[in-house]
Amino acid sequence: MATIGDVAREAGVSRSTASYALSGKRPISEEVRRRVLAAAEALAYTPNAGARAxxxxxxxxxxxxxxxYTDEFAPAMMQYIQGVTDTARDLGYDTLLVTDEDGARALRRITDSRMVDGVVLMNIAQDDPRLPILRAAAQPGATVGLPGDCSGIDVFDLDFEEAGRAMVDHLHGLGHRELILISQPEHVVERGGAYVWRLRDAALERARQCGVTLHTVYGESRQPAVGRLLHTLLDTYPSATGLLINNEAAAAALPSVAHERGLRVPEDLSVIGRYSAEFAAAFSLPYSFVESAPDRLGSMAVRQLVRRVESAAARREPFVVRFISPELVSRGSTTPPREPHPRTPAR
Amino acid sequence: MATIGDVAREAGVSRSTASYALSGKRPISEEVRRRVLAAAEALAYTPNAGARAxxxxxxxxxxxxxxxYTDEFAPAMMQYIQGVTDTARDLGYDTLLVTDEDGARALRRITDSRMVDGVVLMNIAQDDPRLPILRAAAQPGATVGLPGDCSGIDVFDLDFEEAGRAMVDHLHGLGHRELILISQPEHVVERGGAYVWRLRDAALERARQCGVTLHTVYGESRQPAVGRLLHTLLDTYPSATGLLINNEAAAAALPSVAHERGLRVPEDLSVIGRYSAEFAAAFSLPYSFVESAPDRLGSMAVRQLVRRVESAAARREPFVVRFISPELVSRGSTTPPREPHPRTPAR
DNA sequence: CTTCAGCGTCGAACCGGTTCGACGATCAAG
DNA sequence: CTTGATCGTCGAACCGGTTCGACGCTGAAG
Known part of the structure; x- marks a missing residue:
């Protein structure tokens, strides 16, 4: 492999001149620049990453x-990752993917050894053990997901509170008065997944304010448990006219559950989900939904991170906590509720 | 951040002695070793990755x-990736995840710049443009997936031919004489995904040998198209008694399709899939299947790669093409076919 | 009492880039 | 014709590790 010394020799200049010719950080005569570039080309010169670092x-x-996590839906995770890697590449960065079980130690390893210029954290827990280490690190960090303590980092997340309220408002506006909300499984919460109760509590609060009854329940992450749960829910609350779904597996299972019950959406039941457009497409879900925009969040986190990496001024700016406003994508799965007489329980 | 010079000064020795004390590559007195380790500990010394590289x-x-790819099932991809990252970490390596659209150029970039010690390639195409670059690279490479030309690399894949034969043999052994095989979508093949026809052609050949009629068809990658296709297939071949599925989306869709048709498995139809146990669990698929072991393949590729990286002797060994034998996991979804009178078309 | 081997340590060189200060040449201004 | 600024280039130092050769010291063998 050719080094910059080889290029310099080939072009008949010193190593420093070759370096400047390639980087353009000092004025170099047109003639010399041409010779250096030609030499680099001829020798297929690529700078050694370690030396440059x-x-x-x-x-x-x-x-x-x-x-x-096996109980979190893989497609959503892939989208976050793709958002990060694609944006990083656009900005000239590669991505070191670290999936260690002990995230805190892994984070220390890659920051202390200076393998990375910055770090994006996913799967954020309310009290995330990686955050103290990130704050102490020399490199800037960003999270996708809202931790309990946002100091010292840039935070990006969907506005789950607003999403909860928007879902309730939408159905309340159509005249619904009794709704069901199915959340992620309880162990997602136990793991610190605050977004579950952020959406739920905001929805409950809003429902209370506008006099809507809202039944909330933790879901399951897998078939057929989640399908059975849906049946149970619909049996238990026969007079509910709307269903809010903050659980990918439940959303994916609903079409066949509805089919089994002979339940029509939206005539018999209005439905709103919370997932990504990509997820909706993969499972062809026919429901209106709040877009969770995983790729956009990953992309935003990386952009901010790179700004801080590359500009000392940006590094001194105050840290941001930025929420994406939930966007309701209508697929026509909601409608005013039918007459006040309840759905007849099926099955 | 402390450097090895700081550690040396703190311990009152030279830099080289500190280095040897930490690496153990030369004998160092117990006393000095102790001092150096204490100093490293006290200063929280971590070697600089770039300098070491x-x-x-x-x-x-x-x-x-x-x-x-949006038309390939995300969960399977995640398992490959996890197999690679976990094994790499076990062996002391981190993983640079590269998802560039132009894989060939990306590969050249990371190998020429010496960012990586070795490379694992996934999504292998029959005539993969990354392979010539990998062969020319200074670092060893391994693939998960069988390319047309295996020279110069280590190759790991499921034995799809044997999988196709095993599926046919199994049902033939039970007495079935007319089967359907649903493959991946046609554009997976167009992209160079040879495993699709490797399984199919071997199954066809075996079916021919043992006098079984085998209808083959390209599947779809998404709901509801894949569900509709399943209905069409079952309508078109009412006398077929067994279904072979080499298509994750089709496998995931089958339970509700069967339910819609009032079709019992295995009484009315024997079913064998080809996917991973993890996938089966995520969708609680009740079918016998050939395990595709994505995590194991990823792990094997990394182990071989690291052997070659770390041992000059291993680097001189001949390249391997290693197939995992398909393992049929029984879930009781196959049984001898009913009387020769055909299923009545439903719907 | 010398000789020599081996152990433990040190200094220096090297890996391959970047960057700073200096210096010679050129050219315009005084 | 000198002075001084500007431009283009070079040499040297540096980043933070690893590794090679040398050397002093100790202790056993002759």
Whole structure:
């Protein structure tokens, strides 16, 4: 492999001149620049990443700490990751994917050893053990997900509170007075997944304010448990006219459950989900939904991170906590409720 | 951040002695070793990855080139990735995840710049443009998936031919004489996904040998198209008594299709799939299946790669093409066919 | 009492880039 | 014709590790 010394020799100049010719950081005569570029081309010169990192203390690599939980839906995770890797690449960065079980130690390892210029954290818990380490690190960090303590980092998340309210408002506006909300499984909450209760509590509060009855329940993450749960719910609350779904598995299971019960959406039941357009497409879900925009969140986190990495001024700016406003995508799965007489329980 | 010079000064020795004390590559007195380790501990010393890479020409990072296609099932992809990252970490390596659309250029970038010690390629196409670059690279490479030309790399894949034969044999052994095989969508093949026809052609050949009629068809990757296709297939071949599924989306859709048709498995139809146990669990699929073991394949590829990276002797060994034998996991979804009178078309 | 081997340590070089200060040449201004 | 600024280039130092050769010291063998 050719080094910059080889290029310099080939072009008949010093190493520093070759470096300047390639980087453009000092004026170089047209003639010399041409010779250096030609030599680099001829020798297929590619700078050694380690040497450059050592000299510049920049690696052009971002760390991405993510965990693949079997009870969280893989497609959503993939979208976050893709959002991060694609945006990073656009900005000239590669992505080190770290899925260690002990995220805190892994984070320390990659930051202390200066393998990365910055870090994106996913699967954020309310009290995330990685955050103290990130705050102490020399590199800037961003999270996708809202932790309890946002100090010292940039935070990006969907506005789950507003999403909960928007769902309730939408159905209340259509005249619904009794709704069901199915959330993620309880162990997602136990793991610290605050977004579950952020959406739920905001929805409950709003429902209370506008006199709507809202039944809430933790869902399941897998078939057929989640399907059975849906049946049970619909049996238990026969007079509910609307269903809010903050649970990918439940949303994916609903079409066949509805079919089994002979339940028509929206005539018999109005439905709103909370997931990504990509997820909706993969499962062809026919429901209106609040877009959770995982790729956009990953992309925003990376952009902010790179700003801080590349500009000392940006590094001094105050930290941001930025929420994406929930966007309700209508698929026609909601309508005013039928007459006040309840659905007849099926099955 | 403390450097090894700081550690040396703190311990009152030279930099080289500190280095040897930490690496153990030369004998060091117990007393000095103790002092050096204490100093390193006190200063929270972590070696600078770039400097070490420059000195040793080893980065302890593996490249993972993967693409996230929307028409390939995300959960399977996640399992491959997890298999790679977990095994890499076990062996002391981090993983650089590269999802560039132009995989060939990305591969050249990370190998020429010496960012990685070795590379794992996924989503292998029959005539993969990344392979010539991998062969020319200084680092060893492994693939998960069988390309047309295996020279110069280590190849790991499920034995799809044997899987196709095993599925046919199993049902033939039970007495079935007319089967349907639903494959991946046609554009997976167009993209170079050879495993689709490897399984299909071997199944056809075996079916021919043992006098079984086998109808084959390209599937769809999404609901509801794949569900409709299943209905059509079952209508079109009413006398078929067995269904082979080499298509995750079709497998996931089958339970509700069967339910809609009032079709009992295995009484009315024997079913065998080809997917991973993890996938089966996520969708609680009640079918016998050939385990595709994505995590195991990823893990094997990494182990071989690391062997070659770390041992000059291993680097000189001949390249391997290793197939995992398909393992049929019985879930009781196959049984001898009913009387020769055909299923009555439903719907 | 010398000789020599081996152990433990040190200094220096090297990996391959970047960057700073200096210096010679050119050219315009005084 | 000198002075001084500007431009283009070079040499050297540095980033933070690893590793090679050398060297002093100790202790056993002759």
């Amino acid at each position: 050592l000299a510049t203390s920049r690696t052009k690599v971002l760390g991405l700490l993510a965990r693949f | 420059l000195a040793t020409s080893r980065t302890k990072v593996l490249g993972l080139l993967a693409r996230f």
